[in-house]
Amino acid sequence: MSGRGSGSPYAPHTDAETEAMLDAVGVDDVEALFDIPDSVHFDDKFGIDAKSEQEAVVETKKRLRRNDDLTEFLGRGHYEHYVPSLVDHLAQRSEFLTSYTQYQPEVTQGFLQALFEYQSMLVEITGLGVANCSMYDEATALAEAALLAKRVRAADGDRVLVPDYVRDGHVSVLENYTNGAEVVVERYGTDAGNVDVDALADAIDDDVVMVYAENPTTTGAVEEHLNEIGDLVDDHDALFCLGSDPVALSLLQRPVDVGADVVVGDASVLGLPTSYGMGLGVFACREDFLRQVPGRLVGASEDADDNRAYTLTLQTREQHIRKERATSNICTNQAWVALRAAIHAASLGSEGLVNLAERMVELPRDLAADLDDITGVRAPVHDRHHFREFLAHTDQPAPAIASDLEAEGFAVHAVGDHRLQVCVTDANEHAADRLVAAVEEVTH
Amino acid sequence: MEHYDQAAYRQVDDDQYEPLLAEKDETTTEVESPLPDELTRDELELPSLAEPELARHYVRLSQQNYGVDSGPYPLGSCTMKYNPRFTEDVAALNAASVHPDRSAESVQGTLELQHDLQDYLGRIGGMDAVTLQPPAGAAGEFAGILLADAYHEANDEGHRDEVLIPDSAHGTNFASAALGGYDVVELPSGDDGRVDLDALDAALGENTAALMLTNPNTLGLFERDIERIADMVHDAGGLLYYDGANLNALLGRARPGDMGFDIMHFNVHKTFATPHGGGGPGAGPVGVTEALAEFLPEPHVRQTETEKYERYTPEHSVGKVHGFSGNWLVLVKAFAYIDRLGDDGLSDASAKAVLNANYLAEQVDYNVPLGPFHHEFVASAGDQDAADVAKRMLDYGVHPPTTKWPELVDEALMTEPTEVETKDNLDDLADAFNAVAADDTETIENAPNRTTARRIDQTSAARNPRLSWYDLD
Numbered sequence: 001m002s003g004r005g006s007g008s009p010y011a012p013h014t015d016a017e018t019e020a021m022l023d024a025v026g027v028d029d030v031e032a033l034f035d036i037p038d039s040v041h042f043d044d045k046f047g048i049d050a051k052s053e054q055e056a057v058v059e060t061k062k063r064l065r066r067n068d069d070l071t072e073f074l075g076r077g078h079y080e081h082y083v084p085s086l087v088d089h090l091a092q093r094s095e096f097l098t099s100y101t102q103y104q105p106e107v108t109q110g111f112l113q114a115l116f117e118y119q120s121m122l123v124e125i126t127g128l129g130v131a132n133c134s135m136y137d138e139a140t141a142l143a144e145a146a147l148l149a150k151r152v153r154a155a156d157g158d159r160v161l162v163p164d165y166v167r168d169g170h171v172s173v174l175e176n177y178t179n180g181a182e183v184v185v186e187r188y189g190t191d192a193g194n195v196d197v198d199a200l201a202d203a204i205d206d207d208v209v210m211v212y213a214e215n216p217t218t219t220g221a222v223e224e225h226l227n228e229i230g231d232l233v234d235d236h237d238a239l240f241c242l243g244s245d246p247v248a249l250s251l252l253q254r255p256v257d258v259g260a261d262v263v264v265g266d267a268s269v270l271g272l273p274t275s276y277g278m279g280l281g282v283f284a285c286r287e288d289f290l291r292q293v294p295g296r297l298v299g300a301s302e303d304a305d306d307n308r309a310y311t312l313t314l315q316t317r318e319q320h321i322r323k324e325r326a327t328s329n330i331c332t333n334q335a336w337v338a339l340r341a342a343i344h345a346a347s348l349g350s351e352g353l354v355n356l357a358e359r360m361v362e363l364p365r366d367l368a369a370d371l372d373d374i375t376g377v378r379a380p381v382h383d384r385h386h387f388r389e390f391l392a393h394t395d396q397p398a399p400a401i402a403s404d405l406e407a408e409g410f411a412v413h414a415v416g417d418h419r420l421q422v423c424v425t426d427a428n429e430h431a432a433d434r435l436v437a438a439v440e441e442v443t444h
Numbered sequence: 445m446e447h448y449d450q451a452a453y454r455q456v457d458d459d460q461y462e463p464l465l466a467e468k469d470e471t472t473t474e475v476e477s478p479l480p481d482e483l484t485r486d487e488l489e490l491p492s493l494a495e496p497e498l499a500r501h502y503v504r505l506s507q508q509n510y511g512v513d514s515g516p517y518p519l520g521s522c523t524m525k526y527n528p529r530f531t532e533d534v535a536a537l538n539a540a541s542v543h544p545d546r547s548a549e550s551v552q553g554t555l556e557l558q559h560d561l562q563d564y565l566g567r568i569g570g571m572d573a574v575t576l577q578p579p580a581g582a583a584g585e586f587a588g589i590l591l592a593d594a595y596h597e598a599n600d601e602g603h604r605d606e607v608l609i610p611d612s613a614h615g616t617n618f619a620s621a622a623l624g625g626y627d628v629v630e631l632p633s634g635d636d637g638r639v640d641l642d643a644l645d646a647a648l649g650e651n652t653a654a655l656m657l658t659n660p661n662t663l664g665l666f667e668r669d670i671e672r673i674a675d676m677v678h679d680a681g682g683l684l685y686y687d688g689a690n691l692n693a694l695l696g697r698a699r700p701g702d703m704g705f706d707i708m709h710f711n712v713h714k715t716f717a718t719p720h721g722g723g724g725p726g727a728g729p730v731g732v733t734e735a736l737a738e739f740l741p742e743p744h745v746r747q748t749e750t751e752k753y754e755r756y757t758p759e760h761s762v763g764k765v766h767g768f769s770g771n772w773l774v775l776v777k778a779f780a781y782i783d784r785l786g787d788d789g790l791s792d793a794s795a796k797a798v799l800n801a802n803y804l805a806e807q808v809d810y811n812v813p814l815g816p817f818h819h820e821f822v823a824s825a826g827d828q829d830a831a832d833v834a835k836r837m838l839d840y841g842v843h844p845p846t847t848k849w850p851e852l853v854d855e856a857l858m859t860e861p862t863e864v865e866t867k868d869n870l871d872d873l874a875d876a877f878n879a880v881a882a883d884d885t886e887t888i889e890n891a892p893n894r895t896t897a898r899r900i901d902q903t904s905a906a907r908n909p910r911l912s913w914y915d916l917d
């Protein structure tokens with residue numbers, strides 16, 4: 001990394017090589033190769049000093065170290081489970097990390113097989129016939145689902161219904177993606193943390209192309225009306241899109257059994273630590289929508305020796321072939337995150353996943369009970385089963401409590417004037433007792 | 445099965461092999477839960493492997509995969525440069541691992557890094573403000589379309605419903621404009637492979653919302669008339685959008701902002717060396733001029749007078765294009781890369797990328813029309829089928845170029861060696877091109893022969909889709 005002057009440390013040319021190459025090209029100076037008119041030539045500097053690798057590490061660390069070291073009890077769509085060490089070691093294999101989309105399947109069988117396995121796991125988990133090999137995140141996957149619904153529904157329609165607990169940010173993404181298709185996104189009511197089936201029945205009509213619901217919901221409740229929602233949506237010939245994740249679905253009702261047509265969600269609950277919201281968009285749907293699926297699909301085939309082989313398939317759906325008529329504009333996706341999730345899932349297996357999911361029901365139940373013992377706190381707010389997280393009512397203003405808790409080293413959501421949201425998983429359960437003590441302290 | 449591999453496959457019959465992870469029958473787990481039965485599924489059937497087997501399975505798969513670290517990867521338009529590994533370590537720091545709903549006061553480090561990356565990208569692109577939210581280039585394009593839309597609406601010009609795109613542009617440009625609800629007007633390129641000013645003039649009008657341009661374009665050619673183009677678009681009341689996929693050609697020598705672009709995206713997984721990860725994740729930050737800054741997605745990050753950092757919602761924000769803040773860990777890597785290279789390194793990266801492309805173009809026997817090239821060139825396979833050429837190149841142990849695109853060149857071989865190849869590597873790469881150029885049709889049609897899998901039947905894959913274990917016989 002030294003002795004090469006001040007250029008890029010990753011451009012390996014010696015001076016002699018550079019000279020020989022310039023000679024071969026027939027110019028004296030590399031600048032002569034740039035066909036840029038003087039009037040737009042940039043003659044200044046960016047003002048960024050080059051650094052050694054060590055200095056660059058220090059610079060990045062220096063900034064990130066300014067983050068307070070809080071124990072997070074945060075969820076609402078972005079979760080952490082313990083990621084086995086092996087996941088990182090395997091995903092970091094250069095051959096995986098430094099490759100790109102499998103345009104040449106004959107030399108990328110490894111990644112293709114891993115993605116095929118990822119798709120297969122989602123098919124097993126959802127019970128739906130097709131899963132693609134990733135969208136960016138849950139919000140964009142939800143938006144793609146609405147666009148698919150608009151395309152596949154036989155009768156015209158332009159309404160998409162989402163429950164009122166969905167994050168505003170997710171709804172914003174959904175609206176931005178569907179505006180161009182003239183879809184109108186509307187919220188419908190909930191009751192005690194679950195879908196209010198009557199409110200949904202009032203809201204739905206034949207203009208509705210898709211109804212969205214979550215299990216568990218953004219506020220952690222296990223949804224108890226999925227069958228009714230599925231029937232209602234079916235009666236209006238709309239698509240039922242269910243939001244969830246692969247850990248929750250290892251335990252909760254299988255989407256296909258409740259009439260879900262599309263499943264979206266975030267699979268980065270497996271394989272990725274908390275990452276400021278970086279995601280892995282799940283997209284699975286019924287097989288009859290196959291030609292309308294957004295994003296990449298890996299399929300099995302045979303090679304010239306008749307051996308099993310994998311390849312990207314049905315690419316005529318995609319932007320590089322279909323351009324403005326593609327099913328989506330996505331190109332670069334989240335393949336490496338999918339690889340990580342697949343490794344994590346394979347290391348847990350069915351038993352590990354189900355056990356983990358069961359813990360995600362027990363942990364919030366126990367923590368809510370402990371918080372409920374504190375005077376001035378009522379938890380959970382909704383008389384439901386919960387998964388990972390729940391709402392707690394506080395007599396005192398919740399934002400003030402959250403900020404006091406921060407001073408004690410804990411991060412929780414304040415989601416209303418008198419509501420906290422608390423998320424507990426295997427990643428932070430060790431600190432649950434301390435959180436309870438801290439809540440007790442700051443509320444008294 | 446010739447390449448039978450115990451760690452990745454199991455033999456189920458005399459001549460039948462299945463991927464090892466498909467062995468799922470014995471691992472059914474009945475669900476016995478803390479929930480009432482009606483709220484749970486009955487069973488889950490997923491494969492499970494003990495850790496040593498799992499390690500071998502994925503290591504074996506990795507050995508059947510070609511990456512930049514395996515050898516030359518001149519995949520045109522994708523900028524497959526070396527990914528410095530120290531950036532992996534900084535992204536893996538505990539302090540990078542925070543929840544997006546943390547209070548601004550408690551994540552000053554994250555906000556500072558976001559702010560500083562916004563600042564770096566602004567300087568590199570010549571843009572006044574930058575959002576880091578779009579999770580890939582195409583998502584950046586779409587964000588750019590939303591911004592243009594909001595801008596025109598705010599100026600009572602909401603009737604503008606056309607986006608102009610040259611025929612040489614990447615498919616995502618068309619798809620992103622359509623996603624935003626715009627009609628796409630495809631501009632035929634001139635004989636020199638660049639924007640045809642007459643065609644542009646004819647297409648521009650009161651309905652023009654924007655022109656999306658890649659510069660240098662996908663043929664590796666700089667749009668020399670860029671100032672004239674910018675004037676024409678602006679005079680018609682449109683905005684000029686820069687597709688940053690090819691920015692590796694210009695670092696330190698020209699900036700989209702100075703060329704008259706109003707909106708641009710960066711492909712950090714190309715220009716700033718974050719790993720492509722078998723297809724992603726990338727990141728597609730978007731830069732804009734002052735006039736568009738008020739429309740940027742929220743939350744945006746800025747520095748306060750007290751030297752702190754805060755999130756805020758720009759006055760007329762378009763809202764969000766990603767559930768949270770985009771592909772954060774990728775952005776950390778990009779910051780570290782830019783910070784390491786600095787002015788000199790970035791400028792040298794472009795110099796060597798352009799030198800490498802021009803040198804390689806000189807060495808290949810295939811016809812290379814057009815020019816002069818920047819960071820990539822497009823050769824023509826002539827009488828050969830470009831897809832066959834690519835398959836045969838695999839036999840020579842290198843990754844082939846992008847094929848059959850842009851369509852302006854017959855049987856296109858779109859080649860981007862990037863700055864990371866030595867002269868020797870380029871000579872070897874040229875030898876591979878030239879050996880294939882001399883191969884007969886039968887040989888190239890039957891290639892590859894020395895790869896993990898031989899030529900894969902695409903037709904049967906598409907005609908009889910088998911997309912999971914359940915579709916396998």
Ligand SMILES: Cc1ncc(COP(=O)(O)O)c(C=O)c1O
Pocket residue numbers: 330331332521522580581582583613614616617658662687689690711726727728
């Ligand atoms: C010219 C061009 N534009 C846009 C894109 C889209 O970028 P991304 O794949 O990051 O979405 C690509 C990438 O593949 C490209 O080559």
